[in-house]
Amino acid sequence: MSGRAGTVVDDAVADDAADLAIRTRGLTKRFRSQVAVDGLDLAVPRGAVYGFLGPNGSGKTTTIRMLLGLVRATAGEAEVLGSPMPRAIDAVLPRVGALVEGPAFSPYLTGAQNLRRFDAADRHSIGSTRDTRVAEALERVGLSHAAAKKAHAYSLGMKQRLGLANALLMPRDLLVLDEPTNGLDPQGTREVRALIRSFAADGTTVFVSSHLLAEVEQLCTHVGVMSAGRLVAQGTLEELRRSGGRARVRVRTPDAPAARRVLAGLGIEVESGSAASDLEVVVGTLPDDEEAPEAIVAALVAERVRVRGFAVERASLEQRFVELTGEGFDVVA
Amino acid sequence: MSSREADATTGAARDADLADAGGTTDTVRRPRAAASGTLRLLGNELATLFTRWRTWAMLGALALIPILIGIAIRIAGGSSAGRGPAFLDQITGNGLFVGIAAMTVAIPLFLPLTIGVTAGDAIAGEASHGTLRYLLIAPAGRIRLLVVKYLAAAAFCLAGTLTVVVLGTLVGWLLFPIGPVTLLSGDEIPVGEGLLRFLAVAAYVAVSLLGLSAIGLFLSTLTTVPIGAMAATSILAVVSQIVGAIPQLEALHPWLFTDRWLDFADLLRSPPVWDSFAANALLQGAYVLVFGTLAITRFVTRDVLS
Known part of the structure; x- marks a missing residue:
């Protein structure tokens, strides 16, 4: 399994620690006899939007808790923003904004009071700019109107926004967001996506855990997939898609035999098709050193094959995900 | 460390x-x-503690003690000497004693209950709300958070005892004749000095509760269920007093954190006997040291999973 992850990791990036916002080596957490996280080697490049995927209970949140110094690793090491955690916790965490396992607030305090409290807890924050920063963070997540409302009166979506506002109280170098769109309506989800894109555009590294694959596909540049406490794949989104096996080509043509001959000549394994209709469909599997789609079409046309439809198909992220983690995962598209 | x-x-x-x-x-x-x-952070913690409805409900409950005592005695007349809680018989003669009589009533159960709630909730309450993880990743620093939580609990001890004494004195002032304070030694001191002695009593009882606060803070680091830590803290206060009341266990008595809780009366002698204050402070300090160390040891290594 780990060998498989290794093939996907961009080794050049993994070796250059200076370019990594998060790096772990053999990070392991055991709770009594149960292994929650097993030998994790994370490599999150600076500036990346890293999608941390995995079924419920695969160890995502435990990993995040270890990265933030809430939970002690049983073995292995973790570096966040170039410093070892949890040893450098006081230096690292002021530069990290985080949403961990859902937002949490003191119900008897207002939204703004809750944010002021978390800000005051950071001994490096400056008190004189606190109120301004709280107001700006609330504004940014669209909660200004509810600033004076007690947190127990907040809806789930509002709490989620308030949690995001807490992560934005200061300029951050790294945002760790655990299920950031949980509980948000479609509009809120779009806003959060736009927010994450704007952070990434500012150069902030975003580490976002999710099980919403559509969200990850839209947002992320890099992906890591957890299954049963292990990292089963890691790399850029494109690398992960590609690792899912070879692409398939589908040609719709009345000249099926000629098409088969041409495709076979390009090293494509053509499936023996049935002439069900006059517009026959030829399907084949591309080799590893695949030709560009346009080159295949050019070769077909050069042999006077009448191409009426053409597609190169790859496994979707969802298919890859199920392959990597097994069935029984709550996929929400 | x-x-x-x-x-x-x-x-x-x-x-x-x-x-x-x-x-x-x-x-x-x-x-x-x-x-x-x-x-x-301490300022913010105190503001948070004293904006909570619960804190004011507890202080209100403590305030009810002198009010009830004052009104009951005003209506039904004074009790004869030697019956009921200490100082109760002196109220009809001098209303200023309402606060001290109320303190005697509050010490065994009411004050320990409120301390149990405040100290027992300190860490467990944050854990149960999930706010503990956000305070720690702020980062608040685990030892720093414990210290701030403890100081806030200590501030509540003082607020609680001041509520009883100050409100009691005011109630007595309103309902009864007041005059120079007759001390336990028989001497009389002027009202002003008497009031200062009463404030010293409030300080004495607040110090008495510091050991219990440290126990509560430690218990609070053991659980994510605040009611458990609160109940355990309050029960320990009661158990300690029961042990203190059993003569056969006399060897244990000097080690009980409740042992000197009622010795505040020494401040009402002439001249005031500060020995009990010092001995009590030493006893409480030992409890703070032991349970503070236990709380820190436990909390800095604890996995925060809530």
């Missing part, structure tokens, strides 16, 4: 370097951790 603190120091220094390198604006983040940051 010392190595942790050393880490914190180098961490702060490293952060200063990082802040410089990153060009972070200094209106947002101070380059070096300052003591004022901890004071601000």
Whole structure:
């Protein structure tokens, strides 16, 4: 399994620690006899939007808790923003904004009071700019109107926004967001996506855990997939898609035999098709050193094959995900 | 613990370097951790504690004790000497004693209950709300958070005892004749000095509760269920007093944190006997040291999973 992850990791990036916002080596957490996280080697490049995927209970949140110094690793090491955690916790965490396992607030305090409290807890924050920063963070997540409302009166979506506002109280170098769109309506989800894109555009590294694959596909540049406490794949989104096996080509043509001959000549394994209709469909599997789609079409046309439809198909992220983690995962598209 | 603190120091220094390198604006983040940051967190914690409805409900319940005593005695007349709680018989003669009589009533159960709630909730309450993880990743610092929580609990001890004494004195002032205070030794002191002695009593009882607060804080680090820590703290206070009332267990008595709870009366002699104050402070200090160390040891290594 780990060998498989290794093939996907961009080794050049993994070796250059200076370019990594998060790096772990053999990070392991055991709770009594149960292994929650097993030998994790994370490599999150600076500036990346890293999608941390995995079924419920695969160890995502435990990993995040270890990265933030809430939970002690049983073995292995973790570096966040170039410093070892949890040893450098006081230096690292002021530069990290985080949403961990859902937002949490003191119900008897207002939204703004809750944010002021978390800000005051950071001994490096400056008190004189606190109120301004709280107001700006609330504004940014669209909660200004509810600033004076007690947190127990907040809806789930509002709490989620308030949690995001807490992560934005200061300029951050790294945002760790655990299920950031949980509980948000479609509009809120779009806003959060736009927010994450704007952070990434500012150069902030975003580490976002999710099980919403559509969200990850839209947002992320890099992906890591957890299954049963292990990292089963890691790399850029494109690398992960590609690792899912070879692409398939589908040609719709009345000249099926000629098409088969041409495709076979390009090293494509053509499936023996049935002439069900006059517009026959030829399907084949591309080799590893695949030709560009346009080159295949050019070769077909050069042999006077009448191409009426053409597609190169790859496994979707969802298919890859199920392959990597097994069935029984709550996929929400 | 010392190595942790050393880490914190180098961490702060490293952060200063990082802040410089990153060009972070200094209106947002101070380059070096300052003591004022901890004071601000304490200020915020106190403001949070004293904006809670629950805190005022507990202080209100404590305030009811002198009010009930005052009204009951005003209506039904004074009790004869030697019956009922100490100082109760002196109220009809001098209303200023309402506060002290109320204190005698509050010490065995009411005050320990409120301390149990405040100290027992300190960490467990944050854990149950999930706010503990956000305070720790702020980062508040685990030892710093414990210290701030303990100081807030201590502030509540003082608020509680002052509520009983000050409100009791005011109630007595309103309902009964007042005059120079007759001390236990028979001497009379003027009203002003008497009031100062009463404030010293409030301070004495607040100090008496510091050991219990430390026990509550420790129990609070053991659980994510605040009601458990609250109940356990209150029950320990009662158990300790029961042990203190069993003569056969006399050998244990000097070690009980409740042993000197009622010795505040020594402050009402002439001249005041400060020995009990010092002995009590020493006893409470020992409990703070032991349970404070236990709380820190437990909390800095604990996995925060809530």
